[in-house]
Amino acid sequence: MIKVNDKIPAGELQQLTSDGMNNLSTDYLFADKKVVIFAVPGAFTxxxxxxxxxGYVVNFDKFKAKGVDRVIxxxxxxxxxxxAWGKSQNAENILMLGDGDATFTKSLGLDMDTASFGGVRSQRYAMVVDHSVVTHINVEQPGKFEVSDADTMLALL
Structure with a gap:
């Protein structure tokens, strides 16, 4: 599993925009930037x-005020x-990125098999990544939501 001081592995995530589908490289997303990235087991759950x-939608301006370039x-x-989930949640400032085949999630070592829930999914986590290097990572225990919330991550910045 990825840990503090590790570099984000090379990969791509997908974003749908009004101009169509974009494949965004991890270099584009994280190089020369301070990023807060959080993952959820499933949209609309x-x-x-x-x-x-x-929590991230409401606190977006606080992240920006603390020098965060992007929230993903x-x-x-x-x-x-x-x-669709981002639109339903008014998350226009958050980069809502798909990892459809879990390649990125697996490269982090943060995948889990949820079997009947949906197969391979992401563990719930949040990270601070500074210039592609993980400076903080909080991974939730199964079924918990205690350490990857926006307020906890703000306190780490």
Whole structure:
């Protein structure tokens, strides 16, 4: 599993925009930037929609004030689902990125098999990444939502 002082592995995530599908490299997303990235097990799921993503939406300006260049939400869903979820949550300032085949999530060592829930998904986590290097990482225990929320990550900055 990725840990503090590790470099984000090379890879791509997908974003759907009004101009179509974009494949965004990890170099583009993280190089020369301070980024908060958080992942959820699934878009439109209860904890993810009621608490996790909304906390980052509401606190986006606080992250910017602390020098964060981007806030990224990732899920093992396709970019179409991530775009629709972002719109439903008024997450216009959050980069809503799909990891449809879980390649990025697996490269971090943060994948989990949820079997009947949806197969391979991401563990719930949040990281601070400074110039492609992880400076903080909080991974939730299964079924918990205690350390990857926006307020906890703000306190680490």
């Amino acid at each position: 209860p904890t993810c929609s009621e608490a996790h993503l909304p 939400c990732v899920s093992v869903n396709d970019a179409f689902v991530m775009s």
